[in-house]
Amino acid sequence: MRIAIIDTSTTRAAIISDGLREAGLDDLVLIDPAGPLVAQVETARPEVVLINLENPSRDLLEDFFAMSRALARPIAMFVDQSDAEATGAAIDAGVSAYVVDGLSKQRIKPVIELAIRRFQAFSTLQRELDEAKNALAERATIDRAKAILMKRRQIDEPAAYALLRGQAMRTNRRIGEIAEAIVTSDALLGDME
Amino acid sequence: MTESFRIGFLPLVDAALPILAHELGFAAREGIAIELIRDMTWATVRDRLLYGHTDAAHLIAPLAIATALGRDRPPVAMAVPFVLGLNGNAVTFSIALAGAVGLGATLGDPAAIGAALRDVAAARRGAGKPLRFGVVHRYSSHNYMLRYWLAGVGIRPDHDVEIVVTSPPFAADALAAGEVDGICVGEPWNSIAVDRGVGQIALATAQIWRRGVEKILAMREAVAGERQGAVEALVRALHAAAAHFVMPEAAEESAAILARPEYLGAPHDAVLRAITDRIRVVPGGDPVHYPDFMFQYREAANFPWRSQAAWLYAQMTRWDGTPFSESDAETAASVFRPDIYRAALAGTAAPLPGASSKLEGGLDEPIGAGSVQGRLVLGSDRFFDGRAFDPDDIPAYLAGLE
Numbered sequence: 001m002r003i004a005i006i007d008t009s010t011t012r013a014a015i016i017s018d019g020l021r022e023a024g025l026d027d028l029v030l031i032d033p034a035g036p037l038v039a040q041v042e043t044a045r046p047e048v049v050l051i052n053l054e055n056p057s058r059d060l061l062e063d064f065f066a067m068s069r070a071l072a073r074p075i076a077m078f079v080d081q082s083d084a085e086a087t088g089a090a091i092d093a094g095v096s097a098y099v100v101d102g103l104s105k106q107r108i109k110p111v112i113e114l115a116i117r118r119f120q121a122f123s124t125l126q127r128e129l130d131e132a133k134n135a136l137a138e139r140a141t142i143d144r145a146k147a148i149l150m151k152r153r154q155i156d157e158p159a160a161y162a163l164l165r166g167q168a169m170r171t172n173r174r175i176g177e178i179a180e181a182i183v184t185s186d187a188l189l190g191d192m193e
Numbered sequence: 194m195t196e197s198f199r200i201g202f203l204p205l206v207d208a209a210l211p212i213l214a215h216e217l218g219f220a221a222r223e224g225i226a227i228e229l230i231r232d233m234t235w236a237t238v239r240d241r242l243l244y245g246h247t248d249a250a251h252l253i254a255p256l257a258i259a260t261a262l263g264r265d266r267p268p269v270a271m272a273v274p275f276v277l278g279l280n281g282n283a284v285t286f287s288i289a290l291a292g293a294v295g296l297g298a299t300l301g302d303p304a305a306i307g308a309a310l311r312d313v314a315a316a317r318r319g320a321g322k323p324l325r326f327g328v329v330h331r332y333s334s335h336n337y338m339l340r341y342w343l344a345g346v347g348i349r350p351d352h353d354v355e356i357v358v359t360s361p362p363f364a365a366d367a368l369a370a371g372e373v374d375g376i377c378v379g380e381p382w383n384s385i386a387v388d389r390g391v392g393q394i395a396l397a398t399a400q401i402w403r404r405g406v407e408k409i410l411a412m413r414e415a416v417a418g419e420r421q422g423a424v425e426a427l428v429r430a431l432h433a434a435a436a437h438f439v440m441p442e443a444a445e446e447s448a449a450i451l452a453r454p455e456y457l458g459a460p461h462d463a464v465l466r467a468i469t470d471r472i473r474v475v476p477g478g479d480p481v482h483y484p485d486f487m488f489q490y491r492e493a494a495n496f497p498w499r500s501q502a503a504w505l506y507a508q509m510t511r512w513d514g515t516p517f518s519e520s521d522a523e524t525a526a527s528v529f530r531p532d533i534y535r536a537a538l539a540g541t542a543a544p545l546p547g548a549s550s551k552l553e554g555g556l557d558e559p560i561g562a563g564s565v566q567g568r569l570v571l572g573s574d575r576f577f578d579g580r581a582f583d584p585d586d587i588p589a590y591l592a593g594l595e
Contacts, residue, residue, distance in 0.1 A: 056363060058236035063331045063358040066265050091244040096236075 001107060004046035006031040008055055012122045016050065019118045025111065038064045047100040048108065050115050053091060065098060086112060093119040138176040145179035148186045196423040197226040200410075201238040202251035203361055204231060204457040206380040206467045207278045207408045207487065209447060211251060214434040216450050222433070223426040231455065234360045235330045242411065243269055248420075249427070251277060252411040255332040255505045258525045264332070264513070270414035273502070274533035275428050276495045277408040280399040281467065281487035282335055283383040284342075288476075290324070290374045291393035299474060299481050303400050303577040307346025314353045327359035327373040334407055335377040337508035338398045344594070345578045350512070368392050379407075380467035380487070381459045388463060390476040397472065397486050402554065404488065404574035406501035409529075417533060428537035435490040444468045485572075492571050493544050497529035500550040503584035507591060517588055526550070526584065535565070544569040553582040 003025060007013040010033070017028050029044040031037065037057050041049065041064065051058060086109065090097060093116040099108055142164065149160040164182075168175045202208040214220045215227040230247050232238050235256055242250045243260070254273070261271040286296065294309045310324075317324050328336040340350045350356055359367045364378040365386040376386070377398070386392030398405055410431065417424050437443050448465035451457050457464060466473060467487060471480035488494050506525035510517050531549040538545060544567030551562075554576040562569045576582075582590055 053237055053240065054233065056233050056360060058234045059330050059360045060358045062236050062265065066331055088244045091240055091246060096240060 001025065001048060001103075001111075002027040002029065002044065002046045003048045003050060003111060004029045004031055004041060004044050006033070006037065006041075006049065006051040006055060006057070006061070008033055008052060009122075012052070012119070015122050016115055016118045019114050020111070023110065023114055025114075037061065042068075047103055048111055049098040050111075051096050051098075052119075053094045053096045055096075058096065061098075090116050094123070095119045138179075141183055142175060142179040145182040148182055148190075195224060195226050196420065196426070197228060198249055198423070198427055199228045199230055199247045200249045200251065201230045201232060201241050201247040203233065203235065203238060204459065205251075205361055205382075205408075206451060206457070206464055207281050207489075208251045208456070209438055209451055209468075210277050210431045210434045210489065211249075211410070212451060212456055213438055213447060214430045217434065217437065219433040219437070220427070220430040223430040225423055225426045225430060227427075227430075229456070233362050235333075242413065248416055249410055249412040251408055253330055253333040253335075254406050254409045254502070255334060255337065255509060256330060257409060257411040258502060258505055258509065258528050259332040261524055261528045262509075262521055264509075271528050272412055272414040272417035272530050272533070273409045273497050273528050274412075274417060274424060274530045274537070275410040275431050276406060276497050276501070277410055277431070277489075279407055279488035279494050280397065280402075280405050280485070281407055282338065282377060282379045282398040283394050283472070284339060284375060284377045284396045284398070285368065285383045285386050285392040286375045286395045287368055287371070287373075287392060288390070291395065291475075294395070296393055296395055296474075298478055300394070300397060300400065300472065300483055303342060303396055304346060306395055307342065307348070310343075311346055311348050311353075314348050318353055323353065323355050324374045325355040325357060325372070327357055327364055327367050327376045327378070329359065329361050329364065329378055331358060332509070334405060334505070335379070335398070337505065337512070338401050338405060339377040340512055341508065342396070342401045342577065365389060365391065381457065381463040384463035384466055384473060385459065387473050387476055388460070393476070394472060394474045397483055399483070399486055399488070400577060402574075402576050403485070404492075404494075404553075404572070406498075406505070409497065417530065421533075424533060425537035428534060429541065432495060432538060432541075432543060435495055438468075439490040441469070493546055493569055496534055496546055497531055498546075498549065498551060498553075499526040499529050499531065500553050500582070500584035502526045502529040503550070503587065504553050504582050507582065507587045510587075511591060511594065517591060522587055539566065543567060550584050553584070554579075555581045 005013050005016055013030055017030060020028055029046060031040045090112055095115050097112055146157060146160040149163055164175050164178050168178050200211045211227055220227045235253060238250050239256060241247045257271045257273055260269055293313045314324050328339055343350050348354060361378050361382050364376040364382045367373045368376050368386050369391040383394055438447055448461055448468055452459055452461040452464050466480050470483055470486040472483050473480045503526045506522055535545050545565045546569055547563035547565045554574055556571055556574050559570050559572045562571045
């Protein structure tokens with residue numbers, strides 16, 4: 001069973017294809033998001049197409065599928081009413097699938113389920129990465145705010161941090177927000193003295 | 194408890210009514226809440242609607258009908274209780290094609306432009322590089338309006354010219370990249386193409402069909418049934434938003450709201466021009482006033498006429514090559530739900546048509562029409578070729594087009 005993967009994120013595409021390979025599904029085609037989509041799909045002649053829900057090329061792709069009904073192996077949308085729950089889970093995870101008409105449900109189901117799990121795993125990974133990035137950025141802002149306070153108030157680092165922390169507690173805001181405000185106002189007003 | 198509707202939309206000016214109903218308190222006044230979910234392709238808007246990510250959607254009308262008919266997928270019963278507007282789209286040519294066809298600095302005559310385009314299309318086809326037009330979806334009014342016009346001026350779609358799909362937010366890019374020679378898309382994407390200097394507007398779709406049905410509010414029929422009271426409140430909220438939207442003094446504020454990044458993320462001026470029926474036809478030119486370019490409220494424009502759905506079904510059979518079927522025609526017409534519209538607006542000041550279906554394209558002059566509430570006047574609704582559509586005899590209509 002040949003499976004084509006179309007994804008605007010090449011990282012996620014790699015995660016999905018790894019998962020499929022581990023499950024013994026190794027007839028995979030990764031469609032290059034930078035290349036001509038329809039031509040690549042046409043050449044690959046896949047039986048299943050996995051595509052991220054928000055892919056900007058979906059209208060184009062569906063039009064190609066509708067047009068290719070004339071071909072020997074027509075492609076129909078997977079979204080099967082009899083299995084609305086699985087399809088709903090796929091949409092929730094952000095994956096959309098199309099399969100060749102007549103492919104048995106037993107063969108499709110594990111592919112879809114695996115894609116859903118991999119999409120979810122990718123989302124978790126992405127979220128953790130974003131959180132880590134934010135934490136890192138916040139750390140840097142706090143360091144800059146401390147440096148500004150130390151210089152302008154002629155105090156040492158623990159005192160500068162205590163000042164930030166005290167203000168955060170009094171105003172019920174995060175230290176990062178206070179630091180952000182100090183860095184911003186210093187950028188705007190810092191050279192006024 | 195306040196009932197909430199999640200409504201899917203694409204960044205287009207005619208997504209205005211649900212956005213304004215939310216932003217300006219028309220929904221709250223009806224005791225409902227609206228949450229807007231923005232996407233970039235119609236396929237995603239449809240999928241979210243079918244699988245309950247959204248409760249309703251700003252949708253191209255033929256896609257709701259195709260979904261109910263089960264074209265390319267298992268059928269899902271759909272309900273359209275409200276039309277979000279008529280027309281508001283345009284056909285934009287690349288600068289090169291505009292030059293070859295000899296477009297003027299104002300909106301020209303559809304038949305004359307068509308005749309000039311026919312010669313260019315023949316030459317390009319002869320040279321092995323046929324003209325290519327982009328439409329926003331296979332099942333879109335844009336596709337059917339463009340094809341209606343092309344066929345009407347003697348250009349055979351799919352034979353003399355190619356027609357491909359490009360989702361609205363990417364249409365101007367496709368024109369700029371030379372992937373297509375023309376686009377038929379909703380605003381602000383024509384104006385953005387003109388302002389970027391990559392396109393010239395050839396026609397407003399209102400010149401092809403003066404009162405052409407455009408976006409609709411679509412929902413699953415099950416939702417319309419289960420949440421009848423709330424759906425009626427939603428219809429009233431959208432109707433109030435429509436009345437507000439067409440007031441000249443509201444245009445500035447509406448444009449400012451729509452232009453925001455979370456909605457259209459488009460230049461304020463391009464949005465404002467569309468709302469006020471002022472079309473910049475050529476790059477750098479002064480906008481041309483074309484009345485009723487967008488038509489969101491008057492003449493009971495929001496009423497879902499079954500005959501509008503029937504016209505779209507007729508175009509679907511014409512261009513998909515599927516045979517006419519009485520039962521499909523009935524399914525298609527029944528997607529439009531004048532009964533819900535009437536129930537929602539009974540007892541308000543809104544004029545309510547007495548009939549649910551009418552001859553489309555039969556009026557030259559404004560005329561009083563039968564109503565069960567209020568006074569209803571319908572304006573000219575002509576097609577550019579003068580042909581009328583009788584929803585009760587689609588086979589004869591289709592035969593007349595061949």
